[in-house]
Amino acid sequence: MVSILGISAFYHDSAACLVVDGEIVAAAQEERFTRIKHDHNFPLNAARYCLSEANLKAGNLDYVGFYDKPLLKFDRLLETYLDYAPAGFTSFLKALPLWMKEKLWMPDLIRTELGKTDGEEDERAAKKAGKKFEWKLLFGDHHESHAASAFYPSPFEEAAILTIDGVGEWATSSVGIGKGNEITLVKELRFPDSLGLLYSAFTYYTGFRVNSGEYKVMGLAPYGEPKYVALIKDRLLEIRDDGSLKMNHDYFGYSQGLRMTNRAFDKLLGGPPRKAESRITQKEMDLARSIQVITEEVMLKMTRYAQQETGMKKLCLAGGVALNCVANGRVLREVPFEDIWIQPAAGDAGGALGIALAIWHRYLGNARVSAEQTGKWQSARATPNNGLQPYSDAMKGSYLGPKHSEVEIEKFLQSRHLPYTKYSRQELPAVIANLLAAGKIIGLHQGRMEFGPRALGGRSIIGDPRSPEMQAAMNLKIKYRESFRPFAPSVLREHVSDWFELNSDSPYMLLVADVAESQRRKMTAEEQGRWGIDKLNVKRSEIPAVTHVDYSARIQTVRRETNPLYWEIIEAFRQKTGCPVVVNTSFNVRGEPIVCTPEDSYRCFMRTELDYLVLETCVVDKKDQPLLKENTDWKREFKAD
DSSP: OOEEEEEEOSSSSOEEEEEETTEEEEEEETHHHHOOTTOOSOOHHHHHHHHHHTTOOGGGOSEEEESSOHHHHHHHHHHHHHHHTTTTHHHHHHHHHHHHHTGGGHHHHHHHHHTTTTSOOOHHHHHHHHHTOOOEEEEOOHHHHHHHHHHTTSSOSEEEEEEEOSOSSSEEEEEEEEETTEEEEEEEEETTOOHHHHHHHHHHHTTOOTTTSHHHHHHHGGGSOOTTHHHIIIIIEEEOTTSOEEEOTTSBOTTTSSSSBOHHHHHHTTSSOOOTTSOOOHHHHHHHHHHHHHHHHHHHHHHHHHHHHHOOSEEEEESGGGGOHHHHHHHHHHSOOSEEEEOTTTTTHHHHHHHHHHIIIIISOOOOOOHHHHTSOOOTTTSTTSSSOOOOOTTGGGBOSOOOOHHHHHHHHHHTTOOOEEOOTTTHHHHHHHHHHTTOOEEEEOSSOBSSSOOOSSEEEEEOTTOTTHHHHIIIIIIOOOTTOOOEEEEEGGGHHHHBSOOSOOTTSOEEEEBOGGGBOOOOHHHHTOOGGGGTTOOOBSSGGGOOTTSEEEEEEEOTTTOHHHHHHHHHHHHHHSOOEEEEEESSOTTSOOOOSHHHHHHHHHHSOOSEEEETTEEEEGGGOOOOOOSSOHHHHSOOO
């Protein structure tokens, strides 16, 4: 048995992943355990969990992999400072102590931290324990880790690979080829030119937090008009035919300072960045739409170039920009790949998985058997009229985190003297479906926790998509977030093409498609004439709670074999209402990581206006619960993202 622990850390979304004999056994982000969103610290708790899932100790590991090369990153830091000196001196001084203290001594740091996984927290004892480890430590290239996370778990035997993010060591995007167990990167775009950093610059300027609020910009875009596209192309960047960028760095501050943009950028766009939490104006909506249009154009050109350069019929995507599901949907529709597959933990967290699989396949030379080879995957786009095609990948639905047994859950509830009703596994789907149909909003905690930024029915809040009030209720009373934010539909895979303009699998909620014409509602002339945020409260379809203002929806398709209980809940709802769709949003409040434990779920349930909590087969009714007594204000506990 060969066991490999992959680690990503020290930028954002630290994570750990355990691979045993080529199988992904467990993966989780550190934030789920520490309750610090996007936690960048060493993933001690995540590593501890992964090891426990296989009953391993840190000393039993054969290999440990780190997802990038710190020395190359330090080389970029130094070279960039020298290129811009004396500008950027403050930024350089802030970064240098961390590098000198920790990042340049990464092997020692990793050994010391993993020395704590058995519960030994004393630094000296942990360091002593780490020195005894006999496993081999390997470092991967950042974009190769992304590429490995995209290709190796995919269903494809061979595929083009495209990775796009802010920056790794030097690369900001790369094109590669995956065949069998081999990955070859053939071209890269280098820092400081970066689609990811460009999008983050506009995220910053529109008043949202970098590395956290980019998806808000994407959600805000349909409310605006692309008024700034010509200006962006004229003054800020050149987009080449292959999708690579040449950016005008006179307008950006990230290379030499602590801000994404600078005064020249402010002057060009008519003023300083929007202050966080201030009113969102039409300007921010138009800026969001404009940068989204630019991003989609670049991604379409990059993917077309990847197809021409590699000759592959399938495409794999990873990197933070691959979470832009609107652009992904256009790639699926407009670039003639047979199919695409996107790593559900596409950002830095997925790098932990990528380096672990790269060690197994590339370093150790182990063969890879794809789902395509074994007949467990077949493209629905290639054979659209041949029934429901088989689908499988190595991510196991991305349900790779902790699971809590019914015994553990009942012990938790009973220890707190919390009232609940226990149902049989057979009764439960109908019970939940009846509650949903009655307009109740439910926190669902069942099975293993998801790996990646999306809740996929393991740690989800669910509701009735037919309700015109559901989006506002969830945003304002439960999520405590901006009213414009859209919600996603979970739909039975068998019925997806009846409700959406999509006839393929989207298990990880990373593709956007329009609601089917047959399910849309004809708008009045007055409704069609609404502008900006006034578009929000128009009922556009039979499922208004998951229909965005441009008729789009970010779709999760659900198969019974991947998540049996979630599928059965939606199927029971379909049998009762005729609708095979439920609203699905992550089980958390704004600024909080997705819940992990039953205690996390109960606390979030009681802090919000959720009606019911489902913990495996135990159903908790809000009306029956004692008052939650807390010593802290949770709205201050979680920093708004």
